[in-house]
Amino acid sequence: MVTxxxxxxxxxxxxxxxxxxxxxxxxxxxxxxxLARALGVTxxxxxxxxxxxxxxxxxxxxxxxxxATHDVIETVERxxxxxxxxxxxxxRLVFRHGGPLDRAVRAWASHDDTAANAIARVDAERYAFxxxxxxxxxxxxxxxxxxxxxxxxxxxxEQHTSLRLSRKRRVDWALLNLESLLDLP
Amino acid sequence: MVTxxxxxxxxxxxxxxxxxxxxxxxxxxxxxxxLARALGVTxxxxxxxxxxxxxxxxxxxxxxxxxATHDVIETVERxxxxxxxxxxxxxRLVFRHGGPLDRAVRAWASHDDTAANAIARVDAERYAFxxxxxxxxxxxxxxxxxxxxxxxxxxxxEQHTSLRLSRKRRVDWALLNLESLLDLP
DNA sequence: TAATAAACATACGGCACCGTATGGTCGCCA
DNA sequence: TGGCGACCATACGGTGCCGTATGTTTATTA
Numbered sequence: 001m002v003t004x005x006x007x008x009x010x011x012x013x014x015x016x017x018x019x020x021x022x023x024x025x026x027x028x029x030x031x032x033x034x035l036a037r038a039l040g041v042t043x044x045x046x047x048x049x050x051x052x053x054x055x056x057x058x059x060x061x062x063x064x065x066x067x068a069t070h071d072v073i074e075t076v077e078r079x080x081x082x083x084x085x086x087x088x089x090x091x092r093l094v095f096r097h098g099g100p101l102d103r104a105v106r107a108w109a110s111h112d113d114t115a116a117n118a119i120a121r122v123d124a125e126r127y128a129f130x131x132x133x134x135x136x137x138x139x140x141x142x143x144x145x146x147x148x149x150x151x152x153x154x155x156x157x158e159q160h161t162s163l164r165l166s167r168k169r170r171v172d173w174a175l176l177n178l179e180s181l182l183d184l185p
Numbered sequence: 186m187v188t189x190x191x192x193x194x195x196x197x198x199x200x201x202x203x204x205x206x207x208x209x210x211x212x213x214x215x216x217x218x219x220l221a222r223a224l225g226v227t228x229x230x231x232x233x234x235x236x237x238x239x240x241x242x243x244x245x246x247x248x249x250x251x252x253a254t255h256d257v258i259e260t261v262e263r264x265x266x267x268x269x270x271x272x273x274x275x276x277r278l279v280f281r282h283g284g285p286l287d288r289a290v291r292a293w294a295s296h297d298d299t300a301a302n303a304i305a306r307v308d309a310e311r312y313a314f315x316x317x318x319x320x321x322x323x324x325x326x327x328x329x330x331x332x333x334x335x336x337x338x339x340x341x342x343e344q345h346t347s348l349r350l351s352r353k354r355r356v357d358w359a360l361l362n363l364e365s366l367l368d369l370p
Numbered sequence: 371t372a373a374t375a376a377a378c379a380t381a382c383g384g385c386a387c388c389g390t391a392t393g394g395t396c397g398c399c400a
Numbered sequence: 401t402g403g404c405g406a407c408c409a410t411a412c413g414g415t416g417c418c419g420t421a422t423g424t425t426t427a428t429t430a
Contacts, residue, residue: 028213107292150362157342
């Protein structure tokens with residue numbers, strides 16, 4: 001059937017659009033009326049699904065936490081069984097997806113406590129993940145902790161620096177650096 | 186003399202306060218009227234020194250560029266002559282000052298071209314600086330370039346991650362990691 | 371088919387900020 | 401001492417957003 005129906009929305013549609021705008025223009029651009037226009041409705045719709053703007057932002061953070069930890073880790077774990085290869089996959093993943101949205105949330109976190117808590121949890125989980133992979137690879141616990149810290153901060157930094165280097169060169173370097181961090185005693 | 190005079194301002198006072206608010210609350214909080222209140226004047230003063238808000242923001246970026254490259258590099262170079270020690274000093278410096286303001290500018294840069302250009306220049310200069318230090322230390326050019334990239338992104342990442350680790354432990358780790366990157370062939 | 375509730379539109383008051391226009395105050399210099 | 405220019409205050413119109421109140425449509429269920 002054709003259903004020339006005007007496509008009623010649900011709350012998820014709003015958070016999804018919210019995350020899209022967040023990634024592109026930052027939190028301050030996530031506002032009710034512009035979002036409504038982008039969705040082709042009015043804010044009468046918004047205040048049906050949410051009590052206020054803050055509730056949308058909180059909802060966005062929940063979605064992002066899921067996306068940024070569980071989903072990422074699951075993707076990496078599905079790629080391989082070997083710890084080294086999993087780290088390589090994680091590295092490649094950072095260069096593919098993990099850009100704008102992560103950046104925007106981190107920016108947001110610097111002056112919002114709720115976002116800061118979300119980031120803290122995500123960082124802790126991801127760091128623990130990298131650390132465990134290094135331990136599984138055979139590095140002693142203390143060294144693994146240290147080196148995971150270097151590795152993780154480097155991946156985060158990668159998302160925030162804007163060096164005029166080709167994407168390919170940066171990936172290659174990151175992978176080469178990874179190898180030297182894996183081999184060393 | 187006592188001069189209970191009402192302290193006339195200049196443009197520099199505005200950019201300084203602008204940078205302070207930027208560091209604490211992000212660009213979106215850098216607004217004319219709130220800034221005027223913080224300075225104890227009205228916006229009549231602001232529009233005497235600047236043509237509009239954008240001019241203030243540009244002026245802030247100019248100040249920051251100076252602060253974030255020339256001043257930083259000069260400080261590090263004054264600390265020691267030896268490349269290794271200079272890198273250690275740079276690392277310590279990141280953990281002392283380089284926090285909130287850098288973060289705020291990077292956040293800003295993700296949805297503003299002027300800020301993005303500023304960041305790009307700063308990153309390029311700082312990266313080149315680290316890279317040259319590694320070359321001076323004796324590493325072959327190709328390795329130095331790669332390793333400088335790891336080092337620099339890691340320092341940037343350090344400013345953006347919020348792991349529940351003590352400041353001291355993080356500094357120690359960063360310095361230990363630095364050593365292993367210096368020694369390796 | 372009438373009643374009900376979900377999803378949205380419309381209209382409103384209020385606020386915070388932008389930028390302009392214009393008038394006031396102070397120090398300086400002829 | 402009168403005028404001039406730097407610096408600031410005051411007042412204004414305009415805009416974009418928030419949240420509320422209340423009507424309007426559509427699907428669902430009795």
